Structure formats: structure tokens, C-alpha cells
Amino acid sequence: MEAAPKKEAGSKPTFAEYDYSNFYYGAGDDPMNLLGPFASWYEEALPNGYYLYSEPVHSAPTSRVRVQDRKTGEVRDLLNLASYNYLGVSYRDEVKQAAIDAVHKYGLGASGSPILSGTFDIHQELAAAMASFKDKPAAILFPTGYSANVGFISALMRAGDNIILDQYSHASIVDGAILAKSKTTFFRHNNPMDLERKLLKCTGKKLVVVEGVYSMDGDVCALPEIVEVAKRHGARILIDEAHSTFLFGPNGRGVAEHFGLDAEVDFHLGTFSKSLGGQGGFVCGSKDLIDYVNAFARSRFFSCNLAPSVAAGLLAGVKIVEAEPQLRAKLWSNVAYLRRRFVEEGVDIGKSTSQVMPVLVNNDARVFAVAERIQERGLFLQPVTYPAVPKHKSRLRISVSAAHSEEDLEFATRAIASVLREEGIVK
Amino acid sequence: MTDGKTRYGYKNAISGFFEFPTDNARRILPSHLEPVEVHHGTSIFAMTAFDFDESMVGSYGEVVMAVIVAPIVKAGERLPKSAMYPYQVAVTSKAARDHAIERWHLPHWMEDVELQFVADKGRLTARVRAGGDPVAELSISDHSWAPVSHLYQSFMKDDKGAFQANILMEGGQSEHEEELGKVVLYDHPFNKDLVISEVYDVPFRELWMKEGRQTFDPLITLQTV
Numbered sequence: 258m259e260a261a262p263k264k265e266a267g268s269k270p271t272f273a274e275y276d277y278s279n280f281y282y283g284a285g286d287d288p289m290n291l292l293g294p295f296a297s298w299y300e301e302a303l304p305n306g307y308y309l310y311s312e313p314v315h316s317a318p319t320s321r322v323r324v325q326d327r328k329t330g331e332v333r334d335l336l337n338l339a340s341y342n343y344l345g346v347s348y349r350d351e352v353k354q355a356a357i358d359a360v361h362k363y364g365l366g367a368s369g370s371p372i373l374s375g376t377f378d379i380h381q382e383l384a385a386a387m388a389s390f391k392d393k394p395a396a397i398l399f400p401t402g403y404s405a406n407v408g409f410i411s412a413l414m415r416a417g418d419n420i421i422l423d424q425y426s427h428a429s430i431v432d433g434a435i436l437a438k439s440k441t442t443f444f445r446h447n448n449p450m451d452l453e454r455k456l457l458k459c460t461g462k463k464l465v466v467v468e469g470v471y472s473m474d475g476d477v478c479a480l481p482e483i484v485e486v487a488k489r490h491g492a493r494i495l496i497d498e499a500h501s502t503f504l505f506g507p508n509g510r511g512v513a514e515h516f517g518l519d520a521e522v523d524f525h526l527g528t529f530s531k532s533l534g535g536q537g538g539f540v541c542g543s544k545d546l547i548d549y550v551n552a553f554a555r556s557r558f559f560s561c562n563l564a565p566s567v568a569a570g571l572l573a574g575v576k577i578v579e580a581e582p583q584l585r586a587k588l589w590s591n592v593a594y595l596r597r598r599f600v601e602e603g604v605d606i607g608k609s610t611s612q613v614m615p616v617l618v619n620n621d622a623r624v625f626a627v628a629e630r631i632q633e634r635g636l637f638l639q640p641v642t643y644p645a646v647p648k649h650k651s652r653l654r655i656s657v658s659a660a661h662s663e664e665d666l667e668f669a670t671r672a673i674a675s676v677l678r679e680e681g682i683v684k
Numbered sequence: 685m686t687d688g689k690t691r692y693g694y695k696n697a698i699s700g701f702f703e704f705p706t707d708n709a710r711r712i713l714p715s716h717l718e719p720v721e722v723h724h725g726t727s728i729f730a731m732t733a734f735d736f737d738e739s740m741v742g743s744y745g746e747v748v749m750a751v752i753v754a755p756i757v758k759a760g761e762r763l764p765k766s767a768m769y770p771y772q773v774a775v776t777s778k779a780a781r782d783h784a785i786e787r788w789h790l791p792h793w794m795e796d797v798e799l800q801f802v803a804d805k806g807r808l809t810a811r812v813r814a815g816g817d818p819v820a821e822l823s824i825s826d827h828s829w830a831p832v833s834h835l836y837q838s839f840m841k842d843d844k845g846a847f848q849a850n851i852l853m854e855g856g857q858s859e860h861e862e863e864l865g866k867v868v869l870y871d872h873p874f875n876k877d878l879v880i881s882e883v884y885d886v887p888f889r890e891l892w893m894k895e896g897r898q899t900f901d902p903l904i905t906l907q908t909v
Contacts, residue, residue, distance in 0.1 A: 274834070279765065282720050283757035294763040424723065431724050441725040443703075647861035648889070649827065 306625020335637035345660030347534030359569035367562035375562035402528030405538025408554030463492035469501030469512030475609030503532035602674035624651035693738030700887035733810030745799030767837035827860035855896015
């Protein structure tokens with residue numbers, strides 16, 4: 258019997274042996290007991306790659322950003338492949354001026370809950386603009402996308418109801434289901450057959466929740482098949498279009514419009530932080546629905562409303578998106594260009610068919626070194642590893658923007674492909 | 685064993701980790717243990733098959749059905765990789781069964797089972813039969829291999845009390861989440877604690893260790909309410 262290398266019991270956790278998931282659960286006599294092991298592990302994880310997270314950005318998130326290296330303190334100019342800002346709107350002069358004007362008019366913040374003193378005329382204008390954009394009777398705003406999912410799902414569903422989620426659902430959707438105290442089941446990612454198996458076991462109220470574009474793989478929801486299954490089983494459907502509002506469909510309303518299923522989907526939710534590069538979330542639907550959500554979405558009415566200046570900037574952003582469909586066209590042209598170049602260079606982007614592109618490294622131990630080398634070549638992007646994605650499915654996540662030029666994308670392709678080739682990940 | 689530790693050598697140890705309802709996990713677990721959830725409402729059922737070739741009671745096969753639970757973490761002590769509550773253990777010899785019940789308080793199927801390992805191109809299948817009838821069949825595949833030394837906790841409860849065993853697993857390890865494995869659980873009294881139709885039959889994680897050693901620290905008696 259060949260003996261494996263031995264370690265002393267009691268030795269501190271090593272970086273490669275553990276990950277975040279090991280520090281979540283811990284029984285014992287003191288809630289502080291996990292802090293020591295985590296601190297010990299994080300001390301080693303930080304210089305080995307985790308410093309690549311939360312690097313301070315010193316400029317607007319345009320296609321070029323100034324980023325501070327957390328190890329050296331140096332501020333570098335990098336090509337930005339990490340920020341959402343899919344349409345490059347957040348730093349447009351019209352948007353900035355609208356926000357500045359709103360600061361002059363309203364001051365810093367809303368100073369109140371939206372159901373008490375925190376609703377301003379600018380919030381009402383933004384909500385009306387969103388309802389119009391989504392071609393729905395009404396809309397309601399939330400301070401963040403996270404609070405939109407948490408608040409909406411828990412406003413609508415109760416203990417004893419059924420919530421059926423895609424296994425890759427965003428944490429805000431899962432947390433909404435937890436807060437609702439409903440029976441929660443997960444179906445295999447984008448798999449209508451498994452959804453049907455799960456629905457067959459449900460009685461009573463049923464809500465199926467999907468996302469337009471999934472944020473780790475960049476794949477698009479199999480909405481036609483999912484809608485067909487859900488309808489057949491009497492389930493309502495909520496679509497979170499965080500990564501697809503303003504981008505997909507003839508009018509940019511999202512994946513539901515893209516598939517011609519706007520009317521079939523019961524609840525439409527989205528965020529302002531992705532395509533518009535701002536902040537906040539929204540739900541669009543009937544007036545009755547919005548009135549009900551206004552009354553029961555605790556994440557909303559127990560939070561301060563969006564800052565009026567942010568609402569004003571978002572309103573300007575919505576107007577730009579409506580007036581300039583060429584922004585969407587430019588984004589999709591960029592996506593097609595980058596996808597073609599990655600294919601030519603042998604770079605694996607998995608199942609992505611959207612502006613979210615994972616560059617698959619598939620090696621949990623090396624993904625940080627790969628990301629570090631790519632950043633040294635002048636690109637700003639982050640590694641994603643377990644437990645955010647399955648083991649051995651590590652990747653670099655790229656966000657393509659309409660603000661990128663073909664030269665930017667060519668530079669990115671060459672830098673990424675050359676590092677992956679040098680690391681033996683691309684042959 | 686002068687240091688108080690008990691050692692077992694194995695040729696192969698394969699585990700599949702499967703999603704199953706937390707309601708089912710809670711029905712199995714004693715009240716002092718908390719299931720680890722892979723998703724909200726979804727806990728982890730683990731099936732492990734060992735091919736022991738070195739122990740105080742000779743060579744034998746063992747199958748362990750367990751629920752993954754929160755480990756006990758104490759300041760200044762090594763953090764375990766994970767913890768489990770074995771609720772059904774079966775072995776291929778009476779000597780192995782008597783040893784494990786007496787020493788580790790593990791709940792056993794009280795008859796010898798047949799445990800057959802079948803290797804095929806990077807895949808290992810463990811077939812379990814009890815009383816001549818099929819009980820379970822676990823199949824997993826390999827990935828990249830690396831030597832490891834991982835600490836686990838195992839919790840037991842019987843009429844003599846509640847116990848904790850710290851177990852060091854050493855050997856070559858392959859671990860992945862490619863969803864290539866499978867479990868078949870048969871309608872048999874052995875599986876009475878599971879709602880078989882609600883166990884997802886493809887493991888979200890597959891773990892294979894080989895040519896290794898399993899070392900138990902002396903058993904710890906837990907104070908529970």
C-alpha cells in the first residue's frame with residue numbers, strides 16, 4: 258500500500274485543500290469558532306489569487322479602467338472585460354448630467370422608505386418609463402436587483418406553496434424562496450423534462466422561476482419549452498431578466514420578447530445594474546400585481562428608496578436605450594466578433610450565446626495564476642471558481658459591452674489565447 | 685495500536701453525493717445534527733463503498749449510507765473537510781460487523797452483504813446485494829488524481845449515547861462534479877429510510893480514493909440534550 262503524504266492533525270488549513278464552502282457550516286459551542294480557521298485560510302488564499310477580487314477601480318467603468326493591484330498598490334490602465342455596463346450608458350454625458358441635476362434638486366438620498374416619505378416624482382417617472390418600455394400597465398422599483406427578487410418572491414408566495422427553481426438560480430431568487438417559506442425544489446439547469454418531473458410532485462400554488470440569461474455560463478433560458486411545461490401544470494412563471502433586459506428582443510425588452518412569449522410569462526423582473534450600469538431593480542406587470550407587491554414586498558418597504566440622483570440617471574439611460582437601438586446592434590456585433598475569434602483561437606466559451614462569456618480554464622488550482630497573467634497582459638477580468646461554479650469548471654468571466662471596439666476585442670482575444678496556450682490549456 | 689488510533693488500509697473507496705429532500709434528511713438524523721444543504725430544501729445523501737485490504741479483522745467490503753451534516757468546529761483544532769452521519773452500514777463479514785459496532789457504534793445491517801467491485805475504463809461500480817437481492821449499485825468515474833490527507837468527522841448515536849469519530853483519509857484522490865456517475869437504489873428493506881423516487885440518481889459530486897489509509901482517532905462521547 259502506497260502511503261500518501263502525511264500532515265499533522267491540528268495543522269492549519271491549506272489554501273488548496275479548502276474553499277469557501279468549508280467555512281459555512283460549523284456546529285459547536287461558539288459562533289466565533291469558524292472565524293479563526295477562515296482567517297487562517299484566507300491569509301493564504303489572498304496572495305494566491307483571491308487578491309484579484311475587489312480590486313479598487315479608480316475610474317468610470319468604461320472600456321478602459323484604472324485598477325489598483327491589491328498586492329503592489331500600483332494603479333494600472335486595463336481593458337475592461339469585467340464590468341456589466343453592457344450598453345456603455347452609465348458614463349454618458351446625458352446620464353451624468355441628469356444625476357448631477359437631481360443631486361442639485363433633491364440632495365443625496367431619498368431619506369425614507371418608498372411607502373412613506375421616500376417616493377419622489379423622479380421615481381414615479383422612472384417606473385412609468387419602465388412600464389412603457391416593457392409594454393406593461395405598471396412597474397415598481399426596488400433599491401437593488403437582489404431586493405427585487407427577494408421582495409417579489411416573498412411577497413407572492415407563502416408556506417405550503419411550491420417554488421420550482423432552475424438549479425443555477427441567482428442567490429437572490431433562492432433567498433426569496435427561503436423568505437417565502439415555500440416548499441422549494443430545483444430542476445436541472447434549463448431542463449424542461451426535469452422541470453416536468455418536479456411539477457408532477459407539486460400540488461397547490463406553483464411558481465417556476467427562470468432567468469433570461471444565466472450569469473455564470475451566459476446561456477439563454479429554454480423559455481419556449483419551459484413555458485409549455487409550466488402552463489400544462491398550471492404553474493405561474495417569473496423571469497428574471499437581469500442580464501437580458503434592454504438587450505434581447507426586437508425592442509430590447511428581454512428574452513421573453515425575443516421568443517415572442519411576453520404575454521405567456523406572468524411576472525417580469527429585471528435590474529438596472531447590468532445593461533444600464535446603474536443600480537436598482539424593477540418588476541413590471543398589471544396594476545393589481547404592482548399594488549399587491551407594493552403592499553407586501555418587505556425588502557422594498559423596509560429599505561430606503563433608490564437615491565433620486567440614481568433614478569434620474571437611470572431614466573436618462575432608458576431614454577438613450579429607446580432612442581438608440583444601434584447600441585444593441587453594436588453589442589451583438591461585438592459578441593459575434595469575440596465568439597468567432599475565440600473559436601478561431603480554440604478558446605472554450607462553453608454554452609454561452611450571450612454577452613456573458615465564460616472562458617473555461619477547467620482547472621481550480623491554476624485559474625488564479627491564469628487570471629493573474631492575463632491581467633499582467635492588460636485585461637481586467639476575474640476568475641470564477643468553486644463553489645460559485647462546479648469543481649474543475651473554473652473560468653474567467655467576460656462581459657462584452659457595446660462600448661468595446663473591435664480593436665479592444667482583438668487585443669483581448671490575443672492576450673487570453675496566448676496565456677491559455679502558454680499554460681497548456683489551449684493547444 | 686499504541687497511539688490509540690485504529691487504521692484500515694483500502695484498495696478503493698468510492699463515494700457518490702446525491703441531492704435528496706431535507707425533509708428526508710431530517711427524518712434520518714438525530715435532533716443534535718444539522719444537515720448540510722446543497723440548495724435550500726435539498727440535502728446530501730452519500731453512498732460510499734470500501735474495499736478494505738488491511739485491518740484488525742482482515743480484508744472485507746463495506747458500504748456506508750450517510751447524510752452529510754455540519755461538522756463540529758472547535759477553536760485551535762484542524763477544520764474537517766466535512767462530516768457525516770452514517771445511518772446504515774453493511775459489511776461482508778461478521779467479524780468486521782462486530783468490530784465496527786463495538787468500537788464505533790455504527791448502525792449495521794445485521795447480515796453479511798455481497799459487495800462486488802467492477803472496474804471498467806476509468807469507472808468503478810460497486811454492487812451490493814443482501815439476502816440474495818439487489819440493494820444498491822453505485823457507479824462513479826475518475827478525473828485528475830492527487831495525493832491527499834483529509835480530516836472528516838463521523839457522528840453516531842445508539843442506545844449507549846452519541847459519539848464522534850475523527851477520521852483521517854489518506855491516499856490518491858479523484859474528485860469531480862461532471863455528473864457522470866449513477867446510483868440505483870432498489871426497493872429493499874435496506875433502503876427503508878429513503879424515499880427512493882426523491883433521490884436524484886446522478887451524483888453532483890464523485891469521489892474516488894485508492895491505495896490509501898483510513899485512520900480513526902479514539903471515539904469521543906458527545907453530551908447532547
